Amino acid sequence: MITLYHSPQTRSGSIVWLLEELEVPYQTKIVDFRRMDGTGSRDASNPHPHSKIPALVDAEDTIFEGSAIALFLTDKYRANRMGPAVGEPKRGEYLSWLAYRPGVMEPALISRRFDIKHVYGAMGWAPADEVEEVLNKHLSSRQYFLGDSFSAVDILLGGGLHFMMMAKMVKDTPVLKAYAARVTDRPAYRKMMQIDKR
Ligand SMILES: N[C@@H](CCC(=O)N[C@@H](CS)C(=O)NCC(=O)O)C(=O)O
CATH class of the missing domain: 3.40.30.10 (Glutaredoxin)
Structure with missing residues (x-):
């Protein structure tokens, strides 16, 4: 078990x-x-x-x-x-977005929340405003992170995004609001x- x-x-x-x-x-x-x-x-x-x-x-x-x-x-x-298995289409995207949550999104948004200055070349993530831009752009043309299919990325990254929007750590743009409503409208x-x- x-x-x-x-x-x-x-x-x-x-x-x-x-x-x-x-x-x-x-x-x-x-x-x-x-x-x-x-x-x-x-x-x-x-x-x-x-x-x-x-x-x-x-x-x-x-x-x-x-x-x-x-x-x-x-x-x-x-x-x-x-999520896509090894050898299936979008496996690379799947791994990338799974890594993006703890590697880029979270540290960027949490650093901004605590007024930690971003230092290019030293920090392994990107500035929070840029992260927001990337997420909005990506989700403006897709239902889910990987396109038409819901995956664990929408739980790990999407769920985190939803929480951070509620905590006012992320701007609730129409794109992100619609996405968060979509991924949380599920029995699980x-x-x-x-x-x-x-
Ligand atoms: N990078 C970890 C973060 C886990 C994490 O920091 N969890 C918090 C609770 S939400 C925690 O255990 N904090 C206790 C600590 O920092 O010692 C992950 O994505 O799983």
Whole structure:
């Protein structure tokens, strides 16, 4: 049985949403973690090397970091096809956008939120305004990140974008508002919200 190391209303909610889309059996283990307000502490039972969430154990495999978990799950559990397999069209785009969330989008938008100056050539991401431009341009001509098909990228990146729009960390342009409404209008999203009692 898959075990997800989880805490309600955190980034691990995206993995609950994905597991619900995949319709595979899983259990959650609720763990503590260090919060922004100084409360919480590392949970020794969490296999993430920094005790961050999400982390996931499936049989012999332990996976940490949301994008790696999403890739692992969508490669292994193919019945509901939540991403292109190796050798299929758009596999490269799929990997790129999965990496873009923790590698570029999040650090850019979070840096701006905390007034951290962008330094070209030093930081591995791009300035937040440029990230917003890229996302708006990409989504202005597509239903989903990969075109016509919903994939795990729309959960990891799209769900993150939706959260950041609600937190006023991203400008809610008509393109992004329509996209966020589209990706969250799904039974698996509502199930995750109900599980996390949001
Ligand atoms: N890069 C990680 C980020 C995970 C993360 O930072 N999660 C937060 C909760 S939303 C956490 O565990 N924070 C505790 C800490 O930073 O020690 C991912 O995308 O999975």
